[in-house]
Amino acid sequence: MKTKHLVAFVILLLFTIINAMDLNRERHFPDTSKHDAEYRLWNNLKLGRNTTLVMPPHNDTSPITVIIGLHLLLLRDMDIAQQTMTSEAYLQLGWTDSRLQWDPLKYENITTIRVPNHRLWQPDIKLYNSAKAEAMDAMGNVYAMLYSEGDIWWVPPVTLYSTCPMDIKHYPYDVHDCNITFGSWTSNGYHIDLAVREMELNELDSRGGEWEVLSGISKAEATYYECCDEPYPSVTFTLQLRRRSPFYKMTVLFPILASIALILTSLCISPFSRHRITLNVLGLILLVLQLLHFELKLPSVGGSPPIIASFCGWLVIQGTLTTILTVCVVSFLGVKKQDRNPVPSSIKTFVNLWPVQMMGPQGLVQFSFIPFKYNQETEKLDATSNSDAENPFNDPNARNENYEEWLGFFQIVDRIVFVVFILFSILVLIAAVI
Numbered sequence: 001m002k003t004k005h006l007v008a009f010v011i012l013l014l015f016t017i018i019n020a021m022d023l024n025r026e027r028h029f030p031d032t033s034k035h036d037a038e039y040r041l042w043n044n045l046k047l048g049r050n051t052t053l054v055m056p057p058h059n060d061t062s063p064i065t066v067i068i069g070l071h072l073l074l075l076r077d078m079d080i081a082q083q084t085m086t087s088e089a090y091l092q093l094g095w096t097d098s099r100l101q102w103d104p105l106k107y108e109n110i111t112t113i114r115v116p117n118h119r120l121w122q123p124d125i126k127l128y129n130s131a132k133a134e135a136m137d138a139m140g141n142v143y144a145m146l147y148s149e150g151d152i153w154w155v156p157p158v159t160l161y162s163t164c165p166m167d168i169k170h171y172p173y174d175v176h177d178c179n180i181t182f183g184s185w186t187s188n189g190y191h192i193d194l195a196v197r198e199m200e201l202n203e204l205d206s207r208g209g210e211w212e213v214l215s216g217i218s219k220a221e222a223t224y225y226e227c228c229d230e231p232y233p234s235v236t237f238t239l240q241l242r243r244r245s246p247f248y249k250m251t252v253l254f255p256i257l258a259s260i261a262l263i264l265t266s267l268c269i270s271p272f273s274r275h276r277i278t279l280n281v282l283g284l285i286l287l288v289l290q291l292l293h294f295e296l297k298l299p300s301v302g303g304s305p306p307i308i309a310s311f312c313g314w315l316v317i318q319g320t321l322t323t324i325l326t327v328c329v330v331s332f333l334g335v336k337k338q339d340r341n342p343v344p345s346s347i348k349t350f351v352n353l354w355p356v357q358m359m360g361p362q363g364l365v366q367f368s369f370i371p372f373k374y375n376q377e378t379e380k381l382d383a384t385s386n387s388d389a390e391n392p393f394n395d396p397n398a399r400n401e402n403y404e405e406w407l408g409f410f411q412i413v414d415r416i417v418f419v420v421f422i423l424f425s426i427l428v429l430i431a432a433v434i
Contacts, residue, residue, distance in 0.1 A: 037108035045100055047119040055121060055191070056097040063190055066123045067094040068182055068235045069197030070218070071155075072204050078164070078176075078211055078241070080298060084131040085164040085178045085239075092197060093154045095123060101150040114143045117154055123192055128181040128234060131161040169304040172248035175214070180237040189222055189231035196220040196235045210247075214240040251293070256312060259286040260425070263319050267418045274330055280323040287316050311425075318421050325417065329410050 058064050069092030077086040097120070104111050118141070144154035164178035184192045199216035217238040222231035262283035266276045294309045 034108045034110070037106075038110055038113065041102060041107045041110060041113065044102070047100075047115065052119060052121055056095075056099060058191065063193045064095055064123070065193045065195055066125065066184075067195045067197060068092065068125065069094075069200070070180065070237045071200040072213075072216065072239075074204070075209060075211055075213065075239075075241070076159075078166075080166055080168060082131070083163060083165055085160075085162050087160045087162070087180075089158055089160060090155050091125075091158045091182075093123070093125060093156075095152055096150050097121060097152060098150050100146060100152075102148050104148050111148045113146050115146045115152075117142065117144050117156070120144055120146070120152060120154075122154070124185045124187065125182050126185045127160060127162060128183050129163045129179060131163050167304060168298055168306050171298065171306040171308060172243055172245050172252055175240065175242045178239045178241060180239070181234055182236075183232065183234035188228070189233045192233070194220050194233040194235050199237050210244055211241045212244055214242055216240075252290070252308065255286050255290050256308065256315075259283045259290070259312075259315055259319075262286070263315060263322065263421070266319075266322060267414070267421065274326070276326045277323055277330075280319045280326070284316060284319045284323070287312050287319065291316070314424060318417070322417060325410070325414060 056064055071090035071092060072087060073090065074088040075085070076088060078084075079086075100120075140157040142154075142156050144152055146152055160180060162178065162180050164176065166174070166176050168174055183194065196218045199218045201213060201216050204213055217240075218235070219238075220233060220235045222233045224231055260283075262279050266279035266283070269276045269279070290312050291309070294306065294312070298306060298309070
């Protein structure tokens with residue numbers, strides 16, 4: 001009886017040990033069938049020198065089609081002086097290699113594997129309008145996706161340094177179209193054909209940047225050169241960029257508006273007042289500082305100069321002419337009576353023309369806050385800042401016929417300068433809008 005119990009105990013102990021071994025085997029040694037299938041697949045694909053250096057099978061009527069897309073992430077810099085654009089993106093490349101096909105049913109339904117890009121043949125796609133030679137092949141070393149049909153999808157991160165001709169005529173409200181062009185460096189259209197995907201801008205981070213991306217356009221085209229009969233396809237991604245202008249309102253527009261206000265105020269003051277010189281000098285200082293800002297911000301580039309810079313140059317000329325006119329008038333008032341020459345006949349003829357007469361004291365253009373004629377107000381104004389010996393207005397015998405004719409001429413010239421300034425400013429604004 002004891003023997004039977006001992007045998008039963010031994011059998012139960014062996015059964016328990018066998019079950020424990022099975023459980024341990026299942027826990028530490030999972031099913032490796034899929035792993036083995038992928039290992040066999042890699043061996044059968046024979047990814048090596050033949051699949052890396054040799055182009056996939058093709059012919060002139062059926063070239064290898066390479067799909068190119070661009071997923072823009074960041075617009076890093078726009079260099080106006082160098083005419084370049086720097087951007088960060090994912091370059092999307094897809095093509096088919098018929099040598100790398102397999103039947104998923106033979107490999108545990110494996111339809112996709114990840115392959116190091118250096119183990120695959122890659123089309124020699126380069127950035128045609130690269131601004132840096134060393135950056136033409138600056139693609140990240142990332143894995144590619146290989147599908148059972150032989151399709152390959154490779155998305156390397158890239159930093160693109162591309163040329164971008166810029167027209168700064170409407171600075172700081174300028175809009176530019178910048179191209180990013182890709183193509184095969186050595187193969188023509190009979191070997192590699194290019195297709196294009198729509199540019200992706202949904203993850204573009206342009207918040208806080210100086211430039212805003214308005215749109216992105218993708219197109220594929222083929223170019224024929226005089227040297228060759230073969231087409232050379234390329235893919236171009238066009239970005240339309242607009243400068244964000246709120247910052248420039250403070251640094252560019254407001255100082256110019258202040259200068260215009262000073263010059264207009266000076267033109268509304270009698271040309272016989274020395275206070276006009278003070279206002280003109282203040283306006284000229286602001287304009288010269290603004291032109292220095294343009295020189296630093298906008299180095300000399302081709303194309304049309306900025307309208308706003310040309311306008312500043314015109315304001316400098318206007319302020320200088322107004323200052324010279326005021327100095328001449330004040331100097332004339334300081335000339336002694338017996339030294340004043342009569343007005344030349346040519347000037348009298350010019351003054352007597354009817355368009356010029358409209359600018360005279362009785363004409364249509366009346367705008368001065370301080371009267372042009374010599375009167376007690378003008379005398380009091382200038383007498384407050386000059387001694388009796390230096391102030392020509394204190395000489396009651398200083399006026400004669402020549403004196404009155406010269407004053408009328410200065411009045412007319414001053415009003416002509418004012419009208420020209422207004423008309424030219426309007427023309428510049430119209431040109432800026434157009």
